[in-house]
Amino acid sequence: MADLTEVLTPPRHRVERRAMGWWALRTAATTAVAGGVLLAGYLLITPWRPWTGPALLVVLGLGLAHLLVTPPWRYAVHRWEVTDEAVYVRTGWFVREWRIAPLSRVQTVDTVRGPVQQALGLATVTVTTASAAGPVTLVGLDQHTARRVAGELSAITARTRGDAT
Template sequence: MSTDAAAPVRDPAWSLSRSAIGLWITEGVLGTLLYGALVAAFVLFVPVGGPVPVLRWVLPALVAVYAVVAIGIRPWFRHRVHRWEVTAEAVYTLTGWLTRTWTLVPVSRIQTVDVTRGVLQQLFGLATVAVLTASSQGTVRVWHLEADVAARVADDLARRAELVRDEAT
């Protein structure tokens, strides 16, 4: 049996931070406000006898459905299905709430590790770890970790990737 055997395909062990739920709810509220403003402008400024009068009630109904999904359903479901894990051999991620994407990045393939914090992530104390490789898939991201966890993960991965490179030379 080879010691280079591929890691088994399995769900990664860790969930994202629970603060990610608040971030996704905030994104849903902001999106709803944006779509609501666009629909309100349409309803207010398009004549009542306009070309498609049914849009005057269909568009607000669609914004309401969007709000229910984006604020009340999607954040909780995404938190249940998004997973990540870092082992001695690889970084695993499982993302997507409709289309599931399972990714494994061997530590030996890591070229760069970055930590980024968007404006909303900063408000919620979160950060994203980006693992860059030479593969055609490019960058793998572990979204919405607690900022201190993200910093520790990035530091650990960068050190281990450097050790693997040093051993290979």
């Protein structure tokens, strides 16, 4: 059995640096939609102005703060690694979550590339296991890395003994 300190060392790989752009675009889009709704209310419904004006400023301020803080913070924290034994993922803001999925428990490996991810050359690999905690997700990978990882996981899983339950 592996030494516990070996298992809990940080996973080796960072997400792709372009993932910061993806996270920033998602934050900007959410802020724009919320701000747009409040702005429309402010401009079109006069009785709402006393509260929509301040709410709009709060949404824009929080959106800007989120835009400036979230992408670099997530990039600094998110890590992943795939070995012949397991998939390791570390995420989190203030509370760090470490997910370790033994390959003998892997049921499916999926690769997802939404429109923005495609434009940025990114992909997400989702490793579904028999765990009640849900799938292990490797976000913000380079599309070529994601393809390679999904292929490696499929090959390793096919060679791994066990019934993935």
